[in-house]
Amino acid sequence: MVVGSEGRRGWRLALIVVAAVLLTAGGVAVVRTLADRGPQRPVPSASTPGATLTPTPSPSPTGPPPGAAAITGPLNLLLVGVDTRVSDPAWEPHSDAVLLLHVPRGLDRAYLFSLPRDLLVDIPAFPRAGYRGGRTKLTHAMGYGSRVPGRPGKPDPAQGYDLLRSTVSGYTGLRIDAGAVLTFGGFDRLVDTLGGVDLRVDQRVVSLHRQPDGKHRAPKPGGGGYVGPQMVYEPGVRHLNGWQALDYARQRYITGGDYARQRHQQQLIKALVAKILDENLARDPARVEQVVAALGDTLIYAGGPRIVDVAYALGGLDPDRLVLVGLPGTSVGRGSGYRGEQLTEVGRGFLPELRAGRADAYLAAHPELRQKS
Template sequence: MSLGSGTGRRGRLLIGLLLAAVVLVTVGGVVISRLVGGPSPERAAAPAPTSATNTPAATPSSPPPPPGADITGPLNLLLVGVDTRVSVPGWEPHADAVLVLHVPRGLGRAYLFSLPRDLLVDIPAFPKAGYRGGRTKLTHAMSYGSRAPGRAKQPSAAQGYELLRSTVSGYTGLRIDAGAVVTFAGFDRLVDSLGGVDLYIDQRVASRHRQPDGRHRESAPGGYTGPQMVYEKGNRHLTGWQALDYARQRYISGGDYSRQRHQQQLIRALVGKILDQGLARDPDRVQQVVDALSDTLIYVGGRKLIDVAYALGGLPADRFALVGLPGRSVGSGGGYRGEQLTSVGRRFLTELRAGRADAYLAKNPSLRIKP
């Protein structure tokens, strides 16, 4: 079937949406349903993500070019899960999880890596929010940027994303071409519409948030109370709420680094299932999954979401590399200040910008996360 057909087009779009969006709904965002596009002017180290080719004009005898046909890469997406509580007046959103998807020129390869939420970084001044700049944890970039000084307005996560994007661009040296902050809404339905997901759980994980029957645990001073859902080590089949709950847990052995690994493994498993099931050949199933995403993403600015998603739709599943960047805690006077990447982790970013990521991963195989 040609890519110009309705079924093939929707199937290709679905895979691209998962690469650009499933990442988002698994990492912990709970409020904002918004995709923010546009290049970051700060430290634009990589070339522009779209390279206009001489795409032939449509003729009566040929179908029009697919959306995003002129996107050739490289492409960097900033994917953010936000810890925020709209029911609390004045609550400032924090970046609870920060992932970067780097797709080199040609769009035939992708690297997904996480940055620790407590990574010590230089956050640039942001006059729009009255922030003068400083060195602190990455998670605070979202909250500092979200402020609306002198105005009786709720903090804006979309505005906070702008400062987070500048901060990540400055730290990684990558031009951030688009990004997203999304809600949990739709994720349960997304996974369930696929019939759940099969995942190898690499360590025992006890949930802080859910009971074994899926009900939320009651909040209490100092934590949560009630029986806990436990994910035992081994091959498991997870429903929608279980997959989301499992990917959120960070008070486990390995802390946030283990959570980063689990999120990436879940993303890879979902993408693999879509490819294995051949959903592009099943228009009804495709529509179910697309409907599950419909209330999760709203695109604002930049290239159209359909263009980016369709451009990524041809990425082979076995060329989707999960990368874990090692780090360690930083202290001052016996107190915890945050995290920093090891020299091996920082060097990966250098090699990634230079187009030598595969060679570096071959020399440092421990950086690869097993699906």
């Protein structure tokens, strides 16, 4: 899955619709059922993959799909944005963003939190890829798992997701019911189709990658960065189009670093979730399938329930009950001895309370974990 023209891009932001309805903010020509529940299967397609969606009104909802009623929760959805490099087709995909959406039984509320890409974790052995296991950064799990013996230079992101899923499940103690691996492709087109998004920018963000007119900044001669004017996002309520939304939430060389980027990703997800649910998109199975089929080759859906079933089941979620949670962390090692990140005691403590159904009480005792939306 190699897309785009900007070097490192894998993209977290396509996570928006998946977080709301597990659709796609990057479509797919093939949906793969990856967990332990079935073979690969094609997506019904009524249009050419990569076709542009037009902002025409959705048809009237056609009623719940057959499997939606069986989805009652709790659900744990793993949302992965991958880092790809268009200049190197053999580049192993790295999980540049890892988010989990936990929906308790009843499906009336949800908690969205991120794991740092550099989180030090135990990655289990994975014989399919010839990986023996080890303790390293979470971002490497996708890459190690994507290796296909006998096929050097041809990584398999779907296989990489399997190892990442096992790693995340082992660290958090959560059973992963479904998930999605996405690149950034198609995301900006989807945001534009929705008419853009209104977002409260909470700090000044200077783009490393884009000019004010949206054009990509030119690489610095000799490498090591970019040159030219930079797009700047000033604090306040801003209406962002597709490329702006993508660009804003990919910036990590800002005050707060990757933890600020995680916050901005979550805020944008929530803003778009609200817009999608307000338009009742999730409760229209035909429209869900149209979106899935229409947006390019940038999603692998992983799980047992069908996308349209999960979409419909989550379509009644009140966006105000989607709680953004920031898990604080600290660095392990310094300077050239930097090894990665670890969650603080308070951050780690959220996970067992979430599993036990006591997330609200824990957040009340630690209000600093609640992200502003």
